Amino acid sequence: MNQDAIKIVGTGLIGTSLGLALAKKGNVAQLSDSSKANLRLAIEYGAGEEQHLDPKLVVVCVPPDLTAEVVIEQLSLHPNAIVTDVASVKSEIQTAVLSQAKDSARYIGSHPMAGREKGGPASARADLFFARPWVITPSNSSSEAAVAMVRDLAIQIGALPIVMSAEEHDKAVALVSHLPQLVASTLAARLESGEESHLNLTGQGLRDTSRIASSDPALWLQILSQNSSEIAPLLSELRKDIEQLEKAFQNLSETGSLAKIHSLLERGTRGISRIPGKHGGKLVGYQQLTVVIDDSPGSLAALLTFIGEIGVNIEDLKLEHSPGAPIGLVEVFVVPESAEKLAKQLTENGWRIV
Amino acid sequence: MNQDAIKIVGTGLIGTSLGLALAKKGNVAQLSDSSKANLRLAIEYGAGEEQHLDPKLVVVCVPPDLTAEVVIEQLSLHPNAIVTDVASVKSEIQTAVLSQAKDSARYIGSHPMAGREKGGPASARADLFFARPWVITPSNSSSEAAVAMVRDLAIQIGALPIVMSAEEHDKAVALVSHLPQLVASTLAARLESGEESHLNLTGQGLRDTSRIASSDPALWLQILSQNSSEIAPLLSELRKDIEQLEKAFQNLSETGSLAKIHSLLERGTRGISRIPGKHGGKLVGYQQLTVVIDDSPGSLAALLTFIGEIGVNIEDLKLEHSPGAPIGLVEVFVVPESAEKLAKQLTENGWRIV
Numbered sequence: 001m002n003q004d005a006i007k008i009v010g011t012g013l014i015g016t017s018l019g020l021a022l023a024k025k026g027n028v029a030q031l032s033d034s035s036k037a038n039l040r041l042a043i044e045y046g047a048g049e050e051q052h053l054d055p056k057l058v059v060v061c062v063p064p065d066l067t068a069e070v071v072i073e074q075l076s077l078h079p080n081a082i083v084t085d086v087a088s089v090k091s092e093i094q095t096a097v098l099s100q101a102k103d104s105a106r107y108i109g110s111h112p113m114a115g116r117e118k119g120g121p122a123s124a125r126a127d128l129f130f131a132r133p134w135v136i137t138p139s140n141s142s143s144e145a146a147v148a149m150v151r152d153l154a155i156q157i158g159a160l161p162i163v164m165s166a167e168e169h170d171k172a173v174a175l176v177s178h179l180p181q182l183v184a185s186t187l188a189a190r191l192e193s194g195e196e197s198h199l200n201l202t203g204q205g206l207r208d209t210s211r212i213a214s215s216d217p218a219l220w221l222q223i224l225s226q227n228s229s230e231i232a233p234l235l236s237e238l239r240k241d242i243e244q245l246e247k248a249f250q251n252l253s254e255t256g257s258l259a260k261i262h263s264l265l266e267r268g269t270r271g272i273s274r275i276p277g278k279h280g281g282k283l284v285g286y287q288q289l290t291v292v293i294d295d296s297p298g299s300l301a302a303l304l305t306f307i308g309e310i311g312v313n314i315e316d317l318k319l320e321h322s323p324g325a326p327i328g329l330v331e332v333f334v335v336p337e338s339a340e341k342l343a344k345q346l347t348e349n350g351w352r353i354v
Numbered sequence: 355m356n357q358d359a360i361k362i363v364g365t366g367l368i369g370t371s372l373g374l375a376l377a378k379k380g381n382v383a384q385l386s387d388s389s390k391a392n393l394r395l396a397i398e399y400g401a402g403e404e405q406h407l408d409p410k411l412v413v414v415c416v417p418p419d420l421t422a423e424v425v426i427e428q429l430s431l432h433p434n435a436i437v438t439d440v441a442s443v444k445s446e447i448q449t450a451v452l453s454q455a456k457d458s459a460r461y462i463g464s465h466p467m468a469g470r471e472k473g474g475p476a477s478a479r480a481d482l483f484f485a486r487p488w489v490i491t492p493s494n495s496s497s498e499a500a501v502a503m504v505r506d507l508a509i510q511i512g513a514l515p516i517v518m519s520a521e522e523h524d525k526a527v528a529l530v531s532h533l534p535q536l537v538a539s540t541l542a543a544r545l546e547s548g549e550e551s552h553l554n555l556t557g558q559g560l561r562d563t564s565r566i567a568s569s570d571p572a573l574w575l576q577i578l579s580q581n582s583s584e585i586a587p588l589l590s591e592l593r594k595d596i597e598q599l600e601k602a603f604q605n606l607s608e609t610g611s612l613a614k615i616h617s618l619l620e621r622g623t624r625g626i627s628r629i630p631g632k633h634g635g636k637l638v639g640y641q642q643l644t645v646v647i648d649d650s651p652g653s654l655a656a657l658l659t660f661i662g663e664i665g666v667n668i669e670d671l672k673l674e675h676s677p678g679a680p681i682g683l684v685e686v687f688v689v690p691e692s693a694e695k696l697a698k699q700l701t702e703n704g705w706r707i708v
Contacts, residue, residue, distance in 0.1 A: 113557055127646060127706065131683065133555055164551065172552035180541060180563040185622030186595045187537045190529065190588060192625040197518065198526035201487055202629050203467060208562040209534040213626045217619035224615060225606055232603040234544060239600050241540045242593045249586040252579055261578060265571035268539030271546040272567045275556050288470075292481055298662025300671070305659050308652025317654070319671045329485065352481060 006030065006153070007055035007078070009070055011042035013116060014086050015061030016124035019047025021157035024126050030055055042121040054078065057149050060085040064222040068096035075101045082146045084110045084153075088173060089226035090137045090166035098139055108146035109137040109166055111173075112159060119216060127158075134159035137166040174230035181212055181220060182235065188213035204318075286315050287339035291330045292352040303330060303351065310345050312338045360507070361386065361409035361432070363424055365396035367470060368440050369415030370478035373401025375511035378480050384409055396475040408432065411503050414439040418576040422450035429455045436500045438464045438507075442527060443580035444491045444520035452493055462500035463491040463520055465527075466513055473570060481512075488513035491520040528584035535566055535574060536589065542567035558672075640669050641693035645684045646706040657684060657705065664699050666692045 006022060007030040008015045019029045019042060029048035033039035043049060058074045058081050060067055067087040074083045075097075083106055087093055090109045098104045114132040116123050134154035138147050147163065154161040164172070188210040191199060224231060245264060248257040293299040300319070307314060316333040334342055346353050360376060361384040362369045373383045373396060383402035387393035397403060412428045412435050414421055421441040428437045429451075437460055441447055444463045452458045468486040470477050488508035492501050501517065508515040518526070542564040545553060578585060599618060602611040647653040654673070661668060670687040688696055700707050 113555060125644060125707075127644060127683070130646065132557075135555070162555075168551070172549075172555050175544065175548050175552055176556045176560050179544065180560045182596075182599060182618075183537055183541045184559075184563050185619050186592060186599070187534060188623070188625035189595060189618060189621035190533065190592060190625060191628050192621055194529050194625075194628065195526075196628075197522070198529055199628055200630055201467060201489070201516075201526050202530045203486075205538075205566045206530050206534045207629060208565050209538050210622075210626050210629070211562050212559045213622035215619075215623075217616055217623060220619055221612060221616045224603075225612060228603040228606040232600060235596060235600040235603055238540060238544060239593065239596045241543060242536075242589060242596055245536060245540070246586060246589040246593050249578075249582040249589055252582040258575060258579060262571055262575045264536075264543060265539050265569075265574055267543035267546055268564075268567035269542070269569075269571060271542035271544060271548075272564050274545050274548065274550075274553055275561060275564070276554055290479060290481060292484060298659070300668055301655060301658035301660075301662035304655030305652070306655075308655035314654055314673075317671065317673045319668070329481070353479070 005056040007032065007058045007074075007081070008048060009033070009058060009060045009074060010062035011035075011038050011047065011121050012061060012063075013119045013121070013123050014112065014114075014128075015059070016042040016045060016047045016121035017114075017126065017128035018059060018061065018086075018112075018157070020045065020124055020126035021129060023047060025156055027156070038121050042124070045121060045124065047121070047124065055081050057081060057153065058083045059153070063219070064088060064093075064226055068093045068100075071097050071107060072101045075103060075106055079103070082106050082108060082143075082149045084108050084146075084150050086110060086112055087226070088177070088223045089170055090135075091170050092226045094137065094139050094166045098141060104139065104141040105143040106146060107139070108142045108150050109139070110150050110154075111135045111137070111169060112154070114159075119219065129154070129157050129159040132159055133162050135169050136161055136163045137169050138163065139166065170227050170230050174227055174234055178224055178227055178231050179234050179238065181215065182224070182231070183238070184210050184213040286333035287336045289332045289334070289339065289343055289346070289353055291332060291346060293330055300330060306346070306349065306351070307332065307342065310342065312342045359410040360384065361412045361428075361435070362402060363387070363412060363414045363428060364416035365389075365392045365401065365475050366415060366417075367473045367475070367477050368466070368468075368482075369413070370396040370399060370401045370475040371468075371480065371482035372413060372415065372440075372466075372511070374399065374478055374480035375483060377401060379510055381510070392475050396478070399475060399478065401475070401478065409435050411435060411507065412437045413507070417573070418442060418447075418580055422447045422454075425451050425461060426455045429457060429460060433457070436460050436462060436497075436503045438462050438500075438504050440464060440466055441580075442531070442577045443524055444489075445524050446580045448491065448493050448520045452495060458493065458495040459497040460500060461493070462496045462504050463493070464504050464508075465489045465491070465523060466508070468513075473573065483508070483511050483513040486513055487516050489523050490515055490517045491523050492517065493520065524581050524584050528581055528588055532578055532581055532585050533588050533592065535569065536578070536585070537592070538564050538567040640687040641690045643686045643688070643693065643697055643700070643707055645686060645700060647684055654684060660700070660703065660705070661686065661696065664696065666696045 009032050011031050011033040022029050023046050030051045031048040060070050062070050064087045067085045071085050094109050097107045112129050112134045114128045136150050151161040248260040318331040362373050363386050365387040376383050377400050384405045385402040414424050416424050418441045421439045425439050448463050451461045466483045466488045468482045490504050505515040602614040672685040
């Protein structure tokens with residue numbers, strides 16, 4: 001694509017990040033934003049320039065509840081351009097565009113599966129989309145050229161294009177993104193009235209389970225409200241399970257109560273085993289070693305340098321918080337074949353592990 | 355304490371780990387287990403010895419539903435010893451011991467807040483309790499000597515003793531441990547019937563929210579069933595919130611629906627802000643930098659060595675899975691004062707960040 005081929009409408013987190021990613025490829029995007037301050041910040045960051053040329057591709061990166069309207073506006077403003085958007089829910093926007101835009105063959109919905117807990121151009125990162133899925137959701141009207149153009153854009157900035165229908169996409173994100181958000185928020189809401197001495201016993205389990213509850217309520221309200229028809233049935237099923245548990249715990253001595261609780265826990269283990277592992281593969285049973293380090297610059301590096309020198313690849317790694325203690329516990333996950341060798345070498349070289 | 359002062363009954367994960375921790379301090383524990391295989395394995399690991407001396411302290415580390423019975427047995431077997439246990443729920447066991455044991459002044463319940471997803475002596479680690487809370491739950495009958503002896507044990511192996519009543523403890527763990535477990539399992543249970551193409555879009559949010567759902571259902575059934583009176587009301591409150599959400603999503607156009615969803619999301623952000631941060635302090639607003647590394651031995655180490663050399667302390671660190679790409683994204687969390695310097699130095703030295 002030519003330097004002037006892409007126009008980004010909306011220079012928040014996603015729009016500015018996209019501009020930065022394109023700039024790294026030597027492609028200066030044309031930026032526009034209704035907020036002059038945001039636009040200026042994005043330009044100063046190097047996400048593109050304010051120009052008025054004829055774009056080949058317009059990427060609409062405005063908040064979800066403005067997206068359809070701006071897509072329709074851009075289709076009419078640039079009669080030769082392909083127009084896409086990046087909203088997290090696709091069907092409602094697609095329906096609005098198909099019913100109101102004249103030339104909907106040039107519209108192609110898409111959703112880069114990337115974000116941060118903070119929004120705005122100041123939070124933008126050129127690598128936001130790197131190695132993340134970029135879902136492309138063609139309608140029956142979308143031209144092949146439109147699909148190809150967004151696929152090229154995704155590949156250009158290192159994202160992984162995946163084509164599916166808007167309905168499929170919305171069903172998928174209801175399960176893997178919207179339901180977890182609601183569950184995390186509902187769990188975290190219970191902490192509001194918890195006593196401080198109780199919360200002091202919080203371990204990594206609660207931390208992980210509730211982490212995404214710190215996301216922006218205003219943005220999530222827009223996202224969730226556009227996917228209510230997919231979210232409602234999932235919530236109903238979840239509520240039924242919670243109700244079953246509630247009854248079982250209220251009447252624990254009744255026959256069948258323990259079986260109900262056990263069955264739910266079992267279903268959880270089966271469900272989680274279906275989440276794909278690292279690099280798209282199935283979860284491999286990594287082995288975990290926990291090493292103690294002191295909480296100072298370089299101590300984690302020293303550990304990992306040592307592991308690197310033995311030639312062991314770290315598949316995953318977690319730093320554990322240690323309430324009240326100035327040390328860190330590092331959980332190192334390695335393939336089972338490497339675990340014994342690693343444990344032996346670490347111990348022999350004075351690292352504190354078991 | 356003398357070398358022969360501590361007896362550990364039950365050489366599973368907790369008992370064996372305790373023996374290993376004591377052994378590191380030069381304190382050889384007296385081990386016992388109804389499974390000869392487990393006992394032998396624990397002894398071979400160096401967790402202690404099979405002796406028949408008179409202990410000063412007996413630590414009962416058997417499964418939760420056997421704990422009360424074994425505590426009572428040990429109190430009668432060793433009429434001069436303090437007896438403690440390590441079960442995750444305290445009130446039910448305390449009530450049983452107080453009503454059935456003759457000399458309950460020598461019983462003191464406790465709960466080291468540590469564990470792993472796998473059980474058994476083979477999963478044991480000497481540092482399992484290091485820097486973790488060890489809750490001590492005296493009854494009205496418990497002697498001061500009993501409390502002091504468990505406190506000394508905790509301090510000896512690097513754990514953090516916290517004294518509270520059994521009722522307080524059970525209320526606390528219902529909120530910070532048992533409810534998150536049930537929520538994670540219920541969420542993960544929904545994945546059982548999810549389509550593979552949908553699950554392929556799973557990001558870090560769902561992974562974190564559901565992680566603990568992979569814990570052992572049989573063990574958790576025992577834990578949860580001993581704390582039903584504390585869990586049931588929390589589940590009821592959670593179910594009410596889910597029901598409210600369900601109705602709001604089913605009738606999104608009705609007045610008040612959006613406000614209900616927004617309010618729940620807001621409550622979640624307030625709740626999560628109450629979780630204490632690293633080292634027992636409140637959450638500090640760390641700044642996050644994401645760096646791209648290749649997925650080979652030593653590449654993470656090279657990054658962290660570099661960061662250590664600049665003198666920047668890493669407060670937290672996450673390795674992100676990158677479906678379909680042979681690279682890793684490392685999220686480095688540092689104090690805001692260090693963020694700019696770190697970003698500058700990384701970029702100048704060829705690291706890929708934003």
